[in-house]
Amino acid sequence: MRKFTILAGLLLAVSLAQAQEYAPPKGDAHNGAALFQKFGCYSCHGSWGQGTGRDGPRLNPPPAFPVVLQQLRTPRREMPPYVASIIPDQGVADIYAYLSSLPxxxxxxxxxxxx
Amino acid sequence: MSKRIKRRQFLAGVAAAGPAISLISTTGTAAAQTAPASSIPPVPNDERSLNDMPPQTQGKSGSDFMIDVIKTLDIDYCASLPGSTFRGLQESMINYGGNRKPEFITTLHEDSAAAMCHGYAKVAHKPMACMVHGTVGLQHASMAIYNAFADRVPMIVLTGNIGNSVTRQMNVEWNHSAQDQAITVRDFTKWDDQPQSLQAFADSMVRAYDLATTVPMAPVLITADGDLQEDTIPPGMEKKLYIPKLKMRGHPTGDPALVQDAAKMLVAAENPVIYVNRYARTDNGPALLVELAELLQAPVVDSHGRMNIANRHPLNHSPRREPTFANADVILALEPVDIWGLTNYVADLIGRPDLPPRRNPNLKIIHIGSEMLLTKSNFQDSQRYAQVDLSIAGDAESTMPSLIEAVKSQITAAHKSRFAARGQKLHEMSAKFLDAARQDVAYQWEARPISTGRMVMELWDQIRNEDWMMPTESQFISDWPFRLWDMNKPWHTMGGSGAQGIGYNTPAALGAALANKQHGRVTVAMVGDGDFNMAPGVLWTATHHQIPILYLVHNNRAYHQEVMMIVRMADRRMRSNSPNLYVGTKIEGPNIDYAKIAQGYGMYAEGPISDPKDLAAAIRRGVERVKRGEPALIDIVSEGR
Known part of the structure; x- marks a missing residue:
């Protein structure tokens, strides 16, 4: 079990390092703000991505784009999944642009x- | 002293207890017995209808004696609204009893009356009463009674019943009578009775109070028979009636031998943790907990079921709940309510799997609590059964002095050195909690809708130098008060609803404010719009009785918890792009103006406030009103949580 944990940790670290190398795709922050409301992201993460403690972590500033995308498509913990037919990658990019634009x-x- | 108090002795006792009560008792009886001389000329008998009716005045009635009984129990208030099944008792309370001890507090809904009792008892540390109509009033009150039961809080519920079907008036009295009134709430009351004589009423009323206020505390119900209330006490009977004296007794405490075992485990542990939920029962509870925690230099994790420990105490590690539990080799759980949840977690995922959090494989759990002393079968507030290593049945607070002594007796110099090192690390960690919370709230300071963190801190800025109390739950406002305020008095907060029945906070806060009134304390209640809409009528009660309280309506225009739940369901089913996603969970279109509602009930109110810059002045004006002894309300258009 302990070995598995260490291995998972290493893989996560590698994937995070790789994720940092990707530049986020261009997105429309204005549309992203609307999508953030429409799909209920705000309900757990706050309208300004400020987080709500135990319900959802702060997303200001957001983690690297691939991490956000991966979490949406195949979430860890209890976050519900958002498949591409519901929020296409461009929609995710718009949300990402919104989160990146927050003061x-x-x-x-x-x-x-x-x- | 004899257990029996003869009627004559009781009356002498009442006279000695206070001149006001004595006067009321004498004049009330005399007024009823002496009819004034009439100046109306007599009407010939053959012209009178119903000329065979006896005179329609009477002397001392059964419900007068019932009030004599209730007055011995030191109940300050009775929240109620009229109901014909207890009309005799109501009239006796306000006239024969002089509307003092108890004073009739008029509410606009029975659920609010019961919820006020819930909040009051947690501040006053004694119960108040509510009086609800037979059948329908009891049905209205039932949710609030269930909340109090699940929260193990005492209240005295009175109801009426026209038990004799022959004397029952046609139609409505049949609808409001029952063979067994209490069955509506029996699953969540500690005891009930429907006494069939005045002597039985006296016995049952005192027994009910005794049971309600002995751990495990809970609501009790007494049904006052209508005929018994309204009929004259037969002269021969009155002399025989007596009221049992209530002797306050101690609460069940833990087995001394097991307490010694618990102390051994705690002293020997490398990383003991104290977990508290519904622990503190009196104002002395927090001090005892701190004494134990400091002896052991052990962290405390608090679930806020009561005001258990100061939020800024260096050993309060509630913000690090999971890492603290993960590191523990012994957890001492004091009135934990849900022991199973300390080592398990049913995830909100498809199939609801149990995903146990990381725990020390050698973890030992000590449980001290009274939960298992009152368990009923139907409603499942008992939580899942959990195995523990040492379970001590008894009131945790009452057991605490002996546990502290047992721990003291086993600590050596070597232990003290080890504990000190442990404590130093804990102090260093907790020193960072407040700064982290301030950083979190800074992220939402300028947000619109107004963030809950901003709302909470603008309020704090106005009350921090007052004697204040926040009686409302905080899980729907991200627990900001526990993270940011300085909560260090036993009355600063009082825990939650017990059973999460929505509509608790608004009336329970008013009950707390009623108890705080004599202390001149500023009661501030942050209530969600969903909760508020269950019981808006309490604003009238607050205004009518001039109960000082500041309501901040956390107006997020939604049942926000359910927003998250329905979004989760839709996400799983890949339907969250539906235009109907928020049907049934948003409270919009039209937006509700809570300030106008409050003004309609005669209360000072401001709002809706949407700009965070307007908050401070509005809250300041509201607090000023409360300090003058008035209620006030501020409607704040706010973030979900």
Missing amino acids: KAPDPKSIKELQ
Whole structure:
């Protein structure tokens, strides 16, 4: 079991490293925002990809595009699958463009109410 | 002291207890017995219809005695709305009893009345009563009673019944009478009775209170017979009636020998973890838990079933729940509710497989709790049966002092050194929790719809210097208060609904606010729009009785949990591109204006607020109202979670 875990970890690390090398395809952020709502992505990840704790992790900034695509098509854990007939690759690219366009979080120290 | 209190002695006791009660008792009886002289000339008998009817006034009635009984139980409030099956009891409560102890709190729905009892008891640490109509009122109240049962919270439910079919009036009274009123809620009450005499009522009422307030606590039901309420007490009988004295007794505690075994396991463990859910029963509960955790330098994981431990205590490792459990070789579970879930996980995947999380193969589990002391068969709130290594039946908080002493007696200098090293690592880890949560909420600070993190922190900014309480559940707002606020008083929060029956938060928060009123505490309730719509009438109750509470409506315009569920179903079935995806889960078209609803009930309200920049001022104005003793509501158009 432990060997399997180590092997899986290594494969994941390799695939993540490979994924970093792919440039994300061109997408339409505006359409991506609409798709993010339409398909209910916002319900677990928040409308701004901010995450909702246990329901869905933060997607701002998003992981590498192949990781996002792979997670959509063959999800790990309990995320439901989104097959290509539902969201084509271009739709995923649009969503990815939307997530990439989100503003970075301000420094929490700059927000009075968070002190 | 004799167990029996004679009627004469009881009345003397009431007089000694307070002049107001004594006055009410005397004048109430006298007024009923002395008819004023009439100036109307007598009508000849042959011109009167129904001339064979006896005089329609009466002396002390059965329900007056019932109020005498209820007054001995120190019940401050009774939430209710009128029902003809208990009209005698209601009249006695407000007139004979002077509308004090209990005071009649008028609600607009029986479910709200019962849910108010639920919230009140968790703050006041004693039950209040609700009085609901026979059959139909009890059916309305049933969900809230079930919530309280599943949450092991006491409440005294009173209902009426016209048990004698001969004296039952035609039509409606038949619809509202039953052979067995309690059957509607028997599966989720600890005890019920339908006493057939006034003496039996006294016995049963005191027994009901005794059972409800002894661990495991739960709702109880007493059905007051209509004839018994309304008929005059026969003169000869009144002298014989007595009210049993309620002696508060201790709660069941764990077997001392097993407690010693538990202490041995905890002291010997490399990585003990304390898990708490419905643990803290009194204001002393958190202090005892901290004492044990600090003795062992063991992390605590809290599921927030009660206000168990300060969220910023360095040993509170709830934000690291899974890694903490994964590292444990002993878990001490205190009133855990779901022990099986500590080592198992039914995934929301096709086939619902059990995917056990990573745990130490040598993990030992110690359970101290009262869950198994009250288990019923039908409704499945008992959770799945789990094997543990040491199970100690008893109230966890009551058992805690002996466990602490047992641990102390077994700790050596070598243990202390090892524990200190363990504690230092835990302190270093927990020092990062708050910054991580602040970073998370910063990502959503400017978001629209207004994020739950922003909503929660704008509220915190307005109450942090007040004596405050947040009685509502937080799982639907990403648990932000537990991650970001400084929650360190036993009354800062009180756990959840017990059975997740929606429509709990809005009325239960008002019950909590009722209990907080005497302390001048600012009660702030963040309620989802789905929950609010189940019980909007409580706003009228809050206004009518001037119960200070600030409602923030987390108005995400959806049953958001169900949005996620239906999307999941559609995704699995490859139908999530359907235009009907949100049918039945969105609360839109028209959008509901909760401020207008509140204003219609006479409450100060603002909203809907969509711009996060408008939040602070609106909440500030709401808090000011609450500090003046009024209720207020702010409608916030918000993110899903």
